[in-house]
Amino acid sequence: MSAVITAEGLTMRFRRPVKRPGLAGSLKHLVHPEYTWATAVADVNLSIEPGESVAYVGPNGAGKSTTIKLLCGILIPSAGRVEVCGLQPHRNRQRNAANISVVFGQRTQLWWDIPVIESLRLLGDIYSVPATEYQRNLTEMVDVLDLAPLLPVPVRQLSLGQRMRCDLAAALIHSPRVLFLDEPTIGLDVAVKAKLRELVGRMVRERGLTLMLTSHDVGDIEQLCPRLVMLDAGRVVYDGRYAELSRRFAWETKITASSAVPLDGHPELAVAQIPGVTRTDRPDGTTLRVWFDNRVATCGTVVAGIVDQFRISDLAVDEGAAEDVIRRLYSGDLEYSTEEPA
Amino acid sequence: MTTTTPSAGQRTRPWPRYLSIAQVSLQDAVAYRVSTIIGIGVAFLWVLILYFLWRAAYARAPLTAGYTWPEMRTYVVLAFGINALVGWRVGSLMMATVRTGDVVFDYVRPLNYCFAQLFRACGYCLVEGLVSLAMCLLVGFAFLHIAAPASPADALLFAVSLLLGVLTKALFVFLVSLLAFWTLSGLGLMWAQQAVIQVFSGTIVPLALMPDWLRTLAAILPLRGIVATPLTLYLGKADPPTALGLLALQAGWVAALLLLANVAWRRAFDVAEIQGG
Ligand SMILES: Nc1ncnc2c1ncn2[C@@H]1O[C@H](COP(=O)(O)OP(=O)(O)OP(=O)(O)O)[C@@H](O)[C@H]1O
Ligand SMILES: [Mg+2]
Numbered sequence: 123m124s125a126v127i128t129a130e131g132l133t134m135r136f137r138r139p140v141k142r143p144g145l146a147g148s149l150k151h152l153v154h155p156e157y158t159w160a161t162a163v164a165d166v167n168l169s170i171e172p173g174e175s176v177a178y179v180g181p182n183g184a185g186k187s188t189t190i191k192l193l194c195g196i197l198i199p200s201a202g203r204v205e206v207c208g209l210q211p212h213r214n215r216q217r218n219a220a221n222i223s224v225v226f227g228q229r230t231q232l233w234w235d236i237p238v239i240e241s242l243r244l245l246g247d248i249y250s251v252p253a254t255e256y257q258r259n260l261t262e263m264v265d266v267l268d269l270a271p272l273l274p275v276p277v278r279q280l281s282l283g284q285r286m287r288c289d290l291a292a293a294l295i296h297s298p299r300v301l302f303l304d305e306p307t308i309g310l311d312v313a314v315k316a317k318l319r320e321l322v323g324r325m326v327r328e329r330g331l332t333l334m335l336t337s338h339d340v341g342d343i344e345q346l347c348p349r350l351v352m353l354d355a356g357r358v359v360y361d362g363r364y365a366e367l368s369r370r371f372a373w374e375t376k377i378t379a380s381s382a383v384p385l386d387g388h389p390e391l392a393v394a395q396i397p398g399v400t401r402t403d404r405p406d407g408t409t410l411r412v413w414f415d416n417r418v419a420t421c422g423t424v425v426a427g428i429v430d431q432f433r434i435s436d437l438a439v440d441e442g443a444a445e446d447v448i449r450r451l452y453s454g455d456l457e458y459s460t461e462e463p464a
Numbered sequence: 465m466t467t468t469t470p471s472a473g474q475r476t477r478p479w480p481r482y483l484s485i486a487q488v489s490l491q492d493a494v495a496y497r498v499s500t501i502i503g504i505g506v507a508f509l510w511v512l513i514l515y516f517l518w519r520a521a522y523a524r525a526p527l528t529a530g531y532t533w534p535e536m537r538t539y540v541v542l543a544f545g546i547n548a549l550v551g552w553r554v555g556s557l558m559m560a561t562v563r564t565g566d567v568v569f570d571y572v573r574p575l576n577y578c579f580a581q582l583f584r585a586c587g588y589c590l591v592e593g594l595v596s597l598a599m600c601l602l603v604g605f606a607f608l609h610i611a612a613p614a615s616p617a618d619a620l621l622f623a624v625s626l627l628l629g630v631l632t633k634a635l636f637v638f639l640v641s642l643l644a645f646w647t648l649s650g651l652g653l654m655w656a657q658q659a660v661i662q663v664f665s666g667t668i669v670p671l672a673l674m675p676d677w678l679r680t681l682a683a684i685l686p687l688r689g690i691v692a693t694p695l696t697l698y699l700g701k702a703d704p705p706t707a708l709g710l711l712a713l714q715a716g717w718v719a720a721l722l723l724l725a726n727v728a729w730r731r732a733f734d735v736a737e738i739q740g741g
Contacts, residue, residue: 136737196571196738215733219574228740231569235495236488247484248573253475276495 126300126332127170127193131202134163134188134356162188164356165202172299175326175333177343177364180353181452186336187226189353190302193334194224207299220249223298227305230289232277238288239273242295249296256295263291266321283314290318294325301325303335307342319345340445352451359451367444371451374400375416375441379428380409382435389431396427416441481575482583489587493553497591504548504596511544511600514668515608529672535699538610539670542698543691545600546626547667549593550633552654554585555641559653562644565740571733578638578725585634593630614700621707625694628714632689635721636661642725645732648739666692686717 140156141147163185170176178186191197192204195211195218204211207221225231232241246256264270267287277285286306293301301322307315323346325331335347343350343364350367352360360370390402393412398419402412410432414424421439428434479487493500518540522533531539558581561567570577604610613619640657647653662668663678664687671682671692682688693710696702702710 191568191738194568194572196568198734212734215571216574216576219572222572224568224572226568229566229568233488233492236491240488240491244484244488247479248481248575250478250481253477256475256478 124171125169125205126172126174126207127168127334128205129166129168129189129193129202132163132166132168132189132192132199132204133161133201134185134192134197135159135161135200161356163192166353166356166358168351168358168361170332170334172332173326173330174349175347176335177347177350178334178336178353179338179343179350179448180359184353185356186353187304190224190304190334190336194218194222194302220296221298222300222302223293223296224302225286225289225293225304225306227286227303227308230277230285231292232285232288234278235276237274237276238269238280241277241288242273242292245292245295251296255297259295259297260291263294263321266324267291267317283310286310287314287317290321294321297329298331300332300334303333303337305337306335307337307339315339315341322346340448344444352448354451364444368441368447371447373415373417374413375421375439377412377414377421377424377428378409378438378440379412379425379434380436381432382408384408385410385432389428392431393424393428396424399424399427482579485575485580486583486587486590489554489584490590491587493588493591500592500595504592504599507548507596508544508599508603511541514540514544529670530701531670531672534609534611535701536670537608538604538699539695541600541604541608541610542695543667545597545604546629546691546694547633547662547665548596548600549589549626549630550585550637551588551592552637552658553588553592554581554634555637555654555657557584558638558641559644562736563648563739565738567736568738576726577729577733578722581638582631582634585637589630589634611699613698618697618700621711622694622698625689625697625711625714628711628718629690629694631718632686632714632721633661633665635718635725636687636690638725639721639728642728642732645736661687661690664688665690666695670695684713686714686721689714689717 136159137157138160139151140158141151166185166189178189180186188197192199193206193211195206195213195215198212206218209218209221211218211222232238233244242260251259264273267290269287269291272280272284272288275284277288280288290306303322306318310318319342322331322333322335326333326346333346335342337343348363348365350360350362350364351358352367360367362370384407385404390404390410390412393399393410394402396414396419398416399412399414402410404410410428412424412428425434425437478484515537518536519533521528522536526533528536558567561570570580573580601610613622637657640653643653664682664685666682666688667690671679671688674682682692693714696710697707
């Protein structure tokens, strides 16, 4: 099998203690513990090729971090199979570690009280990175991430953005084959985000690094990941090209038509009869908004129908950018329709 | 402020990984030298209290359970210094990473977790442990009239035993701290382990002074290897066959603990519920 990462029926259930409030509840739990099971990841199938960049997205609590932990061998799957570089991560943690690297945006793997360069050197030793390779990696990362002034500083004295730059360097110092980034750009300014993306992009292009990234920042996805896997409540609801996302989910197009003069009567009632139109409304006296199913109707037929009702002075068509689609999917405004558009 | 030159670049090959871990933890310990020294100073008060209590006791009876006053004062002062060779630092760091979930990084390193923690303990031992031992020896020889090893042969046995003792304690602290993977909160564990070690290692009183049932228990448990066994050898209170027997017991326990630790951490990694997203 040529895939670097495969998951088949990957499932993770967590046990949560049921504790009634108060001391009595705590005591009761001690004597007779009760648990509920929560499924964080449900039957996920993935296959990622070497050198691919995959964005793993979904609303808060969807199970993204849990999946990353399963792929790193941190958690043991409740069911299903994982394989990373031909190893089952949780069965071969030490060997798997040499192939992968992971960055958790809200954690640091650097030693808190010693200078950054010492942490990097220690990681180099831990992974037995040959001196020339270490030097080459360090030089490249210092260059792209502008780390030179940070190297002699203990991690506890760094700002969040400075620390994340160092953390990314730490993750890449041993030239891993697979990099997992769990919300790497959380809380970073635009310039730092750009630097991180530049380095990661470069490693993917030049070294064939395989990347799996979770993020709530569409910029990360747009710039790094042609492929997107979307998760909702632990299930994969979309796995395909990022650029295809709107075609798949944003089957509803919005048209905003304005008239120069106040609208007479109820043009929206007539417009609502056009085949494919799903709803209409009148936010003010001169404007009409129309939503239609773009799998059924075209923009042209709907606009023609509106023109029959009144003279349009201004027209806006909102197809829904991918970012907008993601936002609307998360908020439940769009449905995770399983059918392909007609 | 620690100043370091990025010297790593000039290396021609990477260091052995565990050695490098020990070296970094040594650096870490140096970064905290002030708090370390204060901690040692405060703890040293205990030595003085024990010392004067025993002196008062010996003023009435010149021989207690086979220990003369010169032997006892040597025991009391050195017991503290030896027990301080391995501290709680590694244990509390381990527990903290489990509580916060930062332990995830230990899952994704090509390291034997047990060995990594032991070498880390070595780094701290070299700074914190040796400072407190040096302080004991200094104050002990200068003011408290402690004795030198009974003979050069005893000194040698003592050195071997001391090394095994350091390993015993580091392994014990490791094993107790591993419980945090199950319990999550570690503070209670820490206090409990401290009390258990102080009693069963013979830091507070030599085994010979314990009531029968406690002495029998302490004599076979591994913890005596931390303080009581090295000091028995230092004071020359064991004839050669007994001395070798004691060392064999120590070595046997170290091997057993090492084995247990290596089974236990893998188990702990599998059961842990990793905290935090
Ligand atoms: N150790 C744990 N014990 C119990 N439940 C857990 C544990 N870790 C995660 N969960 C639950 O699993 C679900 C998925 O969590 P996860 O951290 O994977 O979400 P996420 O997709 O990364 O979300 P976010 O975008 O907020 O980071 C959540 O409902 C969470 O409460
Ligand atoms: Mg998460």
